[in-house]
Amino acid sequence: MRSAFIALDWGTSSFRAYLLNKDGTAQETVTAPHGILAVKDGAFDAALESHIGKWDMKLPIMASGMITSRQGWVELPYVACPAGLQSIAAAVHLHTSKHGRKIYFVPGISTRGPDGAPDVIRGEETQVLGATEGGSEHFVTPGTHSKWIAVKDNEITGFSSYMTGEVFALLKTHSILGKLMTGEMATPPAFEQGVRAGLKDPAGFLHNIFSTRTLALFSEMPTDHLSSYLSGQVIGTEIAHAIAKNPAGAQYRILATPALGEHYMAAMKIAGLNVSYGKPDVAVIGLRRIAVAAGLLA
Amino acid sequence: MRSAFIALDWGTSSFRAYLLNKDGTAQETVTAPHGILAVKDGAFDAALESHIGKWDMKLPIMASGMITSRQGWVELPYVACPAGLQSIAAAVHLHTSKHGRKIYFVPGISTRGPDGAPDVIRGEETQVLGATEGGSEHFVTPGTHSKWIAVKDNEITGFSSYMTGEVFALLKTHSILGKLMTGEMATPPAFEQGVRAGLKDPAGFLHNIFSTRTLALFSEMPTDHLSSYLSGQVIGTEIAHAIAKNPAGAQYRILATPALGEHYMAAMKIAGLNVSYGKPDVAVIGLRRIAVAAGLLA
Known part of the structure; x- marks a missing residue:
């Protein structure tokens, strides 16, 4: 051809x-x-x-x-x-x-x-x-600045950018929270704990992330779980705000490869959302x- | 003596x-x-x-x-x-x-x-x-990690740390938001605009701070106002969460010199709080x- x-x-x-x-x-x-x-x-x-x-x-x-x-x-x-x-x-x-x-x-x-x-x-x-x-759709594009994009009958009606990826990287690399972190392995239970904390109290982000330090100080979380926990917190905080005005039964599609989108997929499932990957x-x-x-x- | x-x-x-x-x-x-x-x-x-x-x-x-x-x-x-x-x-x-x-x-x-x-x-x-x-008191200690401390009859009943100062410094120094900033002068109207944005939607912090970039992209805020605007956003976000569970008439005292505490004093007044400096x-x-x-x- x-x-x-x-x-x-x-x-x-x-x-x-x-x-x-x-x-x-x-x-x-x-x-x-x-x-x-x-x-x-x-x-x-x-x-x-x-x-x-x-x-x-x-x-x-x-x-x-x-x-x-x-x-x-x-x-x-x-x-x-x-x-x-x-x-x-x-x-x-x-x-x-x-x-x-x-x-x-x-x-x-x-x-x-x-x-x-x-x-x-x-x-x-x-x-x-x-x-x-077609119809009413909600898309999420994970990344340094993730986007939540609302579509109605094939037309983009609005969207919101979240600096989640960049803020997580800054906190991990440059803040006091990164100092106690060890290892890079994803730890799903710590990630879920973080997501739930973010979902529960998104307005308390600047306070709640400090627990990444105190949980380690009190030996209540292994230091190689801290990165996953903080990642869960920032993504959970984002999700809580991004879905707040959407109907309860809204369907979400993540536009990313599973390699890039897996954290959002996991966090959105923890939030009880109806979510799948886009093509x-x-x-x-x-x-x-x-x-x-x-x-x-x- | x-x-x-x-x-x-x-x-x-x-x-x-x-x-x-x-x-x-x-x-x-x-x-x-x-x-x-x-x-x-x-x-x-x-x-x-x-x-x-x-x-x-x-x-x-x-x-x-x-x-x-x-x-x-x-x-x-x-x-x-x-x-x-x-x-x-x-x-x-x-x-x-x-x-x-x-x-x-x-x-x-x-x-x-x-x-x-x-x-x-x-x-x-x-x-x-x-x-x-004595009595019911609320103290705020501004700093890299600010603290909101509740006291009842001379006893500290609880407190919350906020990573506000550190997060602001990271965003200004290392994030995309700092790239468009010029000047170091405090600009009270931009600060107030930021405080009000933070007070209004603290759960949207990871989204709302992105406006530090977009307002400049759209030439809707001078670039030498951006630092004050972002500073207002992080402090306003902190205040909204820190006061949420306190009674409306609560009295707050800032424990800091006016040189260190002036941003908190200004922001807490914008929030309509009853606030003064401690000794x-x-x-x-x-x-x-x-x-x-x-x-x-x-």
């Missing part, structure tokens, strides 16, 4: 390109730890060719992720929620590379919290547009759907 | 010694940035003499603070709450230094949260015992009261 287009998911820390057939199946895939932060002096043209130079120059490229941020190749303004295939496709920006490749950049989206504060996403909107199946490679499906909506593919 | 005893407040990052008269007034004071973390290889005898070597060897020393922690001179077990002058005085530990000084070490205290997790204090209990005036040098008063309760002073 003749290849039809190239899907490009270029984020902060990784580069993923897919050479796709018309039906969206992949002929070839390139994955590299070559995120936008690893590209120096704006040398995006060269970085792109170093990975996909042998792929047909005439194929259109659909690209999403942090590549459209201020630190990326071309900065695009955010599309405001509610945002669906049509509004995002309408805001796609065509850029021609130095090598003559036509790159269609997909913008990120923005929303406003109850207090009016803005929130933003770049990349996850494409994953969600690839994963959506893999939803970013590719999303890019294809946006390309079709933009009239670039049939 | 003949000096009667020496009060020693030896914490993580500072050393404060007071040569006192019988009535508790100070003849001489030594303050140095020579906390226990700056003492190498357990050389506490030498460190002490370097500061107070010329003071009478025969005077008893009452000492409290992190000097009785695992990283300190003599590790003492915690006295469990409720803890008052009598129970703490009964647990005072006499240690004779290499130079023959008699040092009475005051233990820290411990409590248990609703979930059973332990919490601990070393040093603040002495401040509170110096500040207490200065309450640690000295507390050490004197403990000495009297232990029968070491008349």
Whole structure:
């Protein structure tokens, strides 16, 4: 089958390109730890060719992720929620590379919290547009900054970012809580204890995490369990807040590989939520759907 | 007047010694940035003499603070709450230094949260015992780990530690939130906006702090206001949780100099609380009261 287009998911820390057939199946895939932060002096043209130079120059490229941020190749303004295939496709920006490749950049989206504060996403909107199946849906994308994204009838109605992954890493690496930690092994009982503490009292986060230290001081938790316990606390705290306004029977899908999403899966099950993994490679499906909506593919 | 005893407040990052008269007034004071973390290889005898070597060897020393922690001179077990002058005085530990000084070490205290997790204090209990005036009282000691301490009829009934100061410093120094910050000037309107956000939705801490980034991305807050805004958020989040179970008319006293306590004073006023500063040098008063309760002073 003749290849039809190239899907490009270029984020902060990784580069993923897919050479796709018309039906969206992949002929070839390139994955590299070559995120936008690893590209120096704006040398995006060269970085792109170093990975996909042998792929047909005439194929259109659909690209999403942090590549459209201020630190990326071309900065695009955010599309405001509610945002669906049509509004995002309408805001796609065509850029021609130095090598003559036509790159269609997909913008990120923005929303406003109850207090009016803005929130933003770049990349996850494409994953969600690839994963959506209709009706009322809730997606979670774990990561340094996880996102909880609400969808109604295929349109993203709003979302919230949580700095959970970054805060956990800071506490573990730089705070007094990390000093007593030993070992890296996941310890499910300690993780569950942490999740339950976070779920029970999310408003007490700044207080409750101190127990990572005191439980060790009192020899009430082995030091090689402390990391899992703290991880459970931050994720449990996030979940309690993220689900607070959703209906009790809401269905959640985690958009991540099991390797990346397993902590969220475990914590959301502890919280009694109805949760499953989304399909893999939803970013590719999303890019294809946006390309079709933009009239670039049939 | 003949000096009667020496009060020693030896914490993580500072050393404060007071040569006192019988009535508790100070003849001489030594303050140095020579906390226990700056003492190498357990050389506490030498460190002490370097500061107070010329003071009478025969005077008893009452000492409290992190000097009785695992990283300190003599590790003492915690006295469990409720803890008052009598129970703490009964647990005072006499240690004779290499130079023959008699040092009475005051233990820290411990409590248990609703979930059973332990919490601990070393040093603040002495401040509170110096500040207490009877009845129902609430004390706040700002710092790297702030403490909210409840007192009933001169006895400490419980307390909670908050990692607010440390978490703020980590976010500012190491997280993505610090990257857009400029300037160090305090900006009261941004601080107040942060305090109100924290007070309103303390359970959303891991989400709400992300607005420190997005408000700047959307040019809705000047970058030299971001540090004050984030500081307000963490302190507002702490206050919302710390006061949740206290009666509406509770009176709070901040045990800190205005230089150290001003952010808490401002934030607690924004929260509509009844708040004032405690007396200065309450640690000295507390050490004197403990000495009297232990029968070491008349």
